Amino acid sequence: MHTPFPHGSQRGFSLIEVLIVVAIIGVVAALAVPNFLNSRQAAHNASAFSSLRLIHSAQIAYRTRFDRYGDLTELKNAGTLTDPLLAAGQRSNYNFVVNPATLDNDYYEVSATPSVAPWRHYYVDASGIIRSSMGGTANASSPPISY
Numbered sequence: 001m002h003t004p005f006p007h008g009s010q011r012g013f014s015l016i017e018v019l020i021v022v023a024i025i026g027v028v029a030a031l032a033v034p035n036f037l038n039s040r041q042a043a044h045n046a047s048a049f050s051s052l053r054l055i056h057s058a059q060i061a062y063r064t065r066f067d068r069y070g071d072l073t074e075l076k077n078a079g080t081l082t083d084p085l086l087a088a089g090q091r092s093n094y095n096f097v098v099n100p101a102t103l104d105n106d107y108y109e110v111s112a113t114p115s116v117a118p119w120r121h122y123y124v125d126a127s128g129i130i131r132s133s134m135g136g137t138a139n140a141s142s143p144p145i146s147y
Helices: 016-068 073-077
Strands: 095-096 110-114 121-125 130-133
Touching: 016 073, 016 095, 016 110, 016 121, 016 130
Parallel strands: none
Antiparallel strands: 095 110, 110 121, 121 130
């Protein structure tokens, strides 16, 4: 019987070599996945912050035109808020809500609540100061975000 390879020169990888490669891939994955998740969370937080700035600008434009503040649907219909996702109240894993009780008082409040925990909560009102809270819903007494 003829063997294709002499006894000492078999092809393939040994079990030790395969285990070392698997271990290296595991270490790289253990380092990369948390960094990826952190950067994704930071991107969503930045998007929520930017969205609150857009809503504030839309509120100012709406108030200039109609002498009052509006909810997200009114801002969309007036053309001051052109982002359809934001006008629907959801963007980048955040839910945006205009407090309807504040609109009658020549004032407005908007909260941005994450749909995934434990992300940051945001809040903005007619002052234009964006505030945040890590533990729960942000409000007017939450610390402002420094630029």
